[in-house]
Amino acid sequence: MRTLNGWTGGPVDRWTGLRIDVRVALGLVTALGLVGTLAVAQTPRLTMTPSRPGGGTLTRLTIDRIAGHADSVVSVVGEMAGEPLHFLDAGKGGDKLQALGAIPVEVSDSVVANVVMTRASGKSDTLRLKLPYPHQAPPPPAMGSRGRAPGARRLRVDPRFTARPDSATEARVEHENELAREVGRKAQDTPALWEAPFARPRSARVTSKFGSGRVFNGRVSSSHLGVDYRGALGDPIYAANRGVVALVDTFFLAGNVVYINHGNGLVTGYFHMSQPEVAIGDTVEKGQEIGKVGATGRVTGPHLHWSARFGALTIDPADLLSLGPPFVTASAPAKGAGHSTAAARKRSTTPVAQR
Ligand SMILES: [Zn+2]
Secondary structure, three states, X not given: OOXXXXXXXXXXXXXXXXXXXXXXXXXXXXXXXXXXXXXXXXXXXXXXXXXXXXXXXXXXXXXXXXXXXXXXXXXXXXXXXXXXXXXXXXXXXHOOEEEXXXXXXXXXXXXXXXXXXXXXXXXXXXXXXXXXXXXXXXXXXXXXXXXXXXHHHHOOOOHHHHOOOOHHHHHHHHHHHHHHHHHHHHHHOOOOOOOOOOOOOOOOOEEEOOOOEEEEOOEEXXXXXXXXXXXXXXXXXXXXXOEEEXXXXXXXXXXXEEEEEEEOOEEEEEEEEOEEOOOOOOEEXXXXXXXXXXXXXXXXXXXXXXXXXXXXXXXXXXXXHHOOOOOOHHHXXXXXXXXXXXXXXXXXXXXXXXX
């Protein structure tokens, strides 16, 4: 059997501050009760890769050591950072399940994943994984915040976007953020609509990566929550993967936007377009042209800003490009894997039915 580290090819975790705190309450009780009468089944284990993810990272959660139990797993329900976890079969013999999860951009103190595995007998195992993070003070006042912006007097250019917004603009930006979060929530109730790996939305050079510090008029206002690709006015923008167009709109900061719901919690957004070429409800294929590069919204020139979400959480879109099995199809959920996904989805289907 491969170990987690063997599977990821990564180095052994040297970060001793990371306590993978897995409590398998009932499993332990059962094992103790049966000592001497039955072979003791392995204890299921919940782990995460990468083992020390920063804010905005799309992570992979793994439950292994499941097999060897006469009492088979009939459902797996999980949650991390407020988002449901959809577990898929990821190994032979149902010994391993994997799900995507995300670390909030402004992560502070800790992130906790909770998973409940229910077995045919009705017994359940509770697995918990807690990642500690430093305490972060709330972010400095920025667009959309009502706090004072101490650097505001030093603004030199671009006053429309860097001056403190009036209340109508604040309300507009918050409303637009909410629309984008809602697309993410809808994606958590949509099965994966893609089979192939994700691809870059342009073949052009990346001019700004995710998270790089941003200075507007001498003041660091926020981290960069996407990846920028070079482009001239009218250059094509391609869908990163198959999905359904969930939003086409004109936002104050992002300009003309297209959001694609790819399912399994994943959404990609394409900002500052001169011209969207798709409509809400369209199914788009990977690599299909969805619009043209533009300079609408808060920009200094034409380019594509590519964003991504897992549910309501913003993630680095570059993390999508390395997604492999079981999320990318070749070894998509095998027959018989339905138990885990169906059960995991059941949980989130109820509240989001509206809209
Ligand atoms: Zn950008």
